[in-house]
Amino acid sequence: MDGYAGKILRLNLTERKVSTIPTSDYEQWGGGHGMGSAIFFDLVKDKTIDGLDPGNVVTIMTSPLCGTLVAAAGGRTEVQGIGVQSYPIGWFTRSNFGGRFSAMLKYAGWDGIVIEGAADEPVWIDIRDGEVQIRDCTELSLWGKDTWDTQQSIWSDVAGGDGYGDWFEPSGKDGADASSAGATTQRPAVLTIGPAGENLSRVACLVHDASNAAGQGGFGAVWGSKNLKAISVIGTGHVEINDPKALLSTRLWHKENYAFNLADLKETWGTFQFQSPPAPIILWEKGRPKIDQRPQACMGCHSGCRARYQDASGNEASCIATSFYFDAKTLDIQRTASDLLNRYGLNAVEMMWGMWYLGALAYEGLLWTGDIPECPLDWEAYGSEEFVEQLVKMVAYGDDGKGNESDFGKDISGGFVRAAEKWGRREVDLASGLLPFPYWGIPLHKEPRAQVYWGYGTLLGDRDINEHGFDWIKAVASGAQGEGAESHATGLVKIVTDKMVPYQGDMDMLDFSESNIYSEHMAKMVSWQRYYTRFWKQSMLFCDSRWPDFINIHRPDFIGATGMVEPEYAKAVTGKDLSFEDGINIGRKIWHLDHAIWTLQGRHRDMVHFADNVYEEEPLFPAEVPNVFLPGKENGKWGYYGYSYRTLDRDKFDDFKTRFYELQGWDTATGYPTRAALESLGLGYVADELEDNGKLGESS
Amino acid sequence: MNDQKGGNTGITRRDFIKVTGAIVIVAGIGGCGATDESPTPTNTPSPTSTPVPTDTPETGQILVTPDLIPPADGYLLVDIEKCQGCLSCMLACSLIHEGVESPSLSRIQIMQNSFASFPDDLTIEQCRQCVDPACVMVCPTGALAADANFGNVRIVDREKCIGCGLCFEACPFTPSRAFLAADEAYDGQAKSRKCDLCANAPYHWDEAGGGPDGKQACVAVCPVGAIVFTAEIPRQEGDRGYKVDLRERNWGKLGYPTS
Numbered sequence: 035m036d037g038y039a040g041k042i043l044r045l046n047l048t049e050r051k052v053s054t055i056p057t058s059d060y061e062q063w064g065g066g067h068g069m070g071s072a073i074f075f076d077l078v079k080d081k082t083i084d085g086l087d088p089g090n091v092v093t094i095m096t097s098p099l100c101g102t103l104v105a106a107a108g109g110r111t112e113v114q115g116i117g118v119q120s121y122p123i124g125w126f127t128r129s130n131f132g133g134r135f136s137a138m139l140k141y142a143g144w145d146g147i148v149i150e151g152a153a154d155e156p157v158w159i160d161i162r163d164g165e166v167q168i169r170d171c172t173e174l175s176l177w178g179k180d181t182w183d184t185q186q187s188i189w190s191d192v193a194g195g196d197g198y199g200d201w202f203e204p205s206g207k208d209g210a211d212a213s214s215a216g217a218t219t220q221r222p223a224v225l226t227i228g229p230a231g232e233n234l235s236r237v238a239c240l241v242h243d244a245s246n247a248a249g250q251g252g253f254g255a256v257w258g259s260k261n262l263k264a265i266s267v268i269g270t271g272h273v274e275i276n277d278p279k280a281l282l283s284t285r286l287w288h289k290e291n292y293a294f295n296l297a298d299l300k301e302t303w304g305t306f307q308f309q310s311p312p313a314p315i316i317l318w319e320k321g322r323p324k325i326d327q328r329p330q331a332c333m334g335c336h337s338g339c340r341a342r343y344q345d346a347s348g349n350e351a352s353c354i355a356t357s358f359y360f361d362a363k364t365l366d367i368q369r370t371a372s373d374l375l376n377r378y379g380l381n382a383v384e385m386m387w388g389m390w391y392l393g394a395l396a397y398e399g400l401l402w403t404g405d406i407p408e409c410p411l412d413w414e415a416y417g418s419e420e421f422v423e424q425l426v427k428m429v430a431y432g433d434d435g436k437g438n439e440s441d442f443g444k445d446i447s448g449g450f451v452r453a454a455e456k457w458g459r460r461e462v463d464l465a466s467g468l469l470p471f472p473y474w475g476i477p478l479h480k481e482p483r484a485q486v487y488w489g490y491g492t493l494l495g496d497r498d499i500n501e502h503g504f505d506w507i508k509a510v511a512s513g514a515q516g517e518g519a520e521s522h523a524t525g526l527v528k529i530v531t532d533k534m535v536p537y538q539g540d541m542d543m544l545d546f547s548e549s550n551i552y553s554e555h556m557a558k559m560v561s562w563q564r565y566y567t568r569f570w571k572q573s574m575l576f577c578d579s580r581w582p583d584f585i586n587i588h589r590p591d592f593i594g595a596t597g598m599v600e601p602e603y604a605k606a607v608t609g610k611d612l613s614f615e616d617g618i619n620i621g622r623k624i625w626h627l628d629h630a631i632w633t634l635q636g637r638h639r640d641m642v643h644f645a646d647n648v649y650e651e652e653p654l655f656p657a658e659v660p661n662v663f664l665p666g667k668e669n670g671k672w673g674y675y676g677y678s679y680r681t682l683d684r685d686k687f688d689d690f691k692t693r694f695y696e697l698q699g700w701d702t703a704t705g706y707p708t709r710a711a712l713e714s715l716g717l718g719y720v721a722d723e724l725e726d727n728g729k730l731g732e733s734s
Numbered sequence: 735m736n737d738q739k740g741g742n743t744g745i746t747r748r749d750f751i752k753v754t755g756a757i758v759i760v761a762g763i764g765g766c767g768a769t770d771e772s773p774t775p776t777n778t779p780s781p782t783s784t785p786v787p788t789d790t791p792e793t794g795q796i797l798v799t800p801d802l803i804p805p806a807d808g809y810l811l812v813d814i815e816k817c818q819g820c821l822s823c824m825l826a827c828s829l830i831h832e833g834v835e836s837p838s839l840s841r842i843q844i845m846q847n848s849f850a851s852f853p854d855d856l857t858i859e860q861c862r863q864c865v866d867p868a869c870v871m872v873c874p875t876g877a878l879a880a881d882a883n884f885g886n887v888r889i890v891d892r893e894k895c896i897g898c899g900l901c902f903e904a905c906p907f908t909p910s911r912a913f914l915a916a917d918e919a920y921d922g923q924a925k926s927r928k929c930d931l932c933a934n935a936p937y938h939w940d941e942a943g944g945g946p947d948g949k950q951a952c953v954a955v956c957p958v959g960a961i962v963f964t965a966e967i968p969r970q971e972g973d974r975g976y977k978v979d980l981r982e983r984n985w986g987k988l989g990y991p992t993s
Contacts, residue, residue: 102825141835
């Protein structure tokens, strides 16, 4: 099985049992998310259990491309399971992180890890090639350590006395000669929780190296409930490549023609695009540190999106991890704040909006009213390092941030929407937008009134989509105004929609005008993005920082490589003739399986709605200031228009849902999957389970 | 991270010569057996002849003198401050030499620590094609030799390699640039691997191939240009000859330090 290791590690923590699942059993799903959803469906009989129930299964999956030279697809790992972040139901959800964990897992000979049950004492998993041990945390005193200390403790243990810097054999020590035990110079790749996960905070995440995080879903708490502290993997093996010459040739050709050129830089800042140079994507409000640094990239990536610094602060932090604490007094404090999130293992976006929410309540004088318990924070110190350290610890430990009991700390440790619920403020603050969590208790990211690809995709799914595929259009659009905007917009829209197979040719898929955002064209756009991301990005693991490549400034015709190069890479690695459209179809199958799981969890179309303020008010503050410009047709004329300052129409959005369900082949009365749709995708067994649970929709 | 090995074996290249004291020169095809004395060569060794001892050598015994080994026609220079730690070079190296992706089979090693301070958070350790190559000098079968077909690059002939590991012990640098790994082509026997400037790369992507006259995979794939090829012999003492500054003005435009 070229590209694949051939086996998936299955760990039952309750019984402390290690076994294997043949990857071939799930090969049709590609890898990553597809495999994770399929394995979850098979192993979890009762999909209504809570995320902290020992019956929850967490999958940690790679793709056949991980650990290879496929550009910006070698380093990501997909985590799935029942989450505990979303509200009111913790949806079966996903999170994804970069670095080198997936690559190392492949070199160890594993395509993924499946975790069942819960250990009776805190444990960590020590994987050295084929040797897998479930070890007590007491040996290295890991439980209680932050994520950085945990990783370094494990590194010391695996290396033994000599530390790192030389060849060493991590496994097969006793009596093994050089030909049987592999050697490496690398440090283990470790994925771990911090104190937040240990204390079951719903804001807890998983961290790898300095700042790769599976941030969403509250997987830190899920691991904590399983008494699972960390997974360490070191591999000395290899990934088989079907056509090595083709892989390197494709990579070199792709880099030459579509990637940045140091000798002729077209841009000097980092963006979420394939064309971006390796400048770190950092959003520290006070800017980029002007100290010595290097770019740092995930395994095999052609253009790193983060950096390491001469004082090691903010190492590898990028994007949302750097958006936290924008009111900090100094850049150094902002960088330390990023480090705190990583060390304690906390979801950066929820912490950012949560801190904003508390600040808004404080500013309005509401923080000391009603049912809100006493707040231990000293708001006079807001902007200082002490303030953010205390807040981080409050959420991580559920106390006052200084080791004392605090109901306030306990409440926010459960996430800010549930805290608001406790305080009797959830409905009123969601309605006004003071609590910026517009769907499923999930924090705001992009403007739902304008960037409907984002809002609709999130609401119709399980979590903030965090898929930037269409999002860069707004940056282009805000620059391209006035004369020439019409031809610019039509040119851009044509290039992008031409790639959206099988819906190519329908330019109205990217018309964000008021008259079009509830249309069947938009339903196709949202569907396409679901299918594309479920397969090519979340199953084959092409990184969101660099893919898709729709528009590329290094090309004379500006046409990016998406749709053409992904299948070439996949073929060079696996030998399979999988077209771009084949992948889209698998993505559709995965999306239907996920929706079946959510339906079994209790989803019904009546639950699918935005917070009231999205329908009733223009943004309290736009998610992106000052306005989001997107392509649209106004009076029949294409151009770029600002669409943030409008509201969504509740009834028209309901009609949109109907159109979306029709396009999927689902029961429009309930939003439930139908047997016809499922069987057409080879998912008859899924229809059976829905039927057994009274959740099978009726075909029209 | 040490460049000069002192720890694991306690023996440096110069110690080999001093301690063993025996320099055996074996000349010609099927030539003289090794003796305890320094024999007189029966004929002048030609650049293409490979010294082949008939007895098993003692550990550390030098089998070929430095002055019989011509310098290589090519070298890799690296910039450890420019490196982005993607390991693409390692993946490309193992890919074209072995047909698989494996850092453990890469002839160039990047080691990094996410929690350390720049520039000590990362190092690139490439083979130096040493002018006085300890690995060549100790090889008992002549498997590791200066290959005149490829500009005297120090190359392992795996057919002749017996997996003894003397090259691994002899390399004065850490990690050893010559290392042993199981070879699937030889039923899993341990064979030495070492940078050959892509001379013997069965999966080379370019028609021109590798070696000093051809293309190196690590140089080609490095996304930031942190590895270059040179035909000039670098300064042999210390790191300055091999760890250089390759950061041009545009690197500074990206906000990174240049000298």
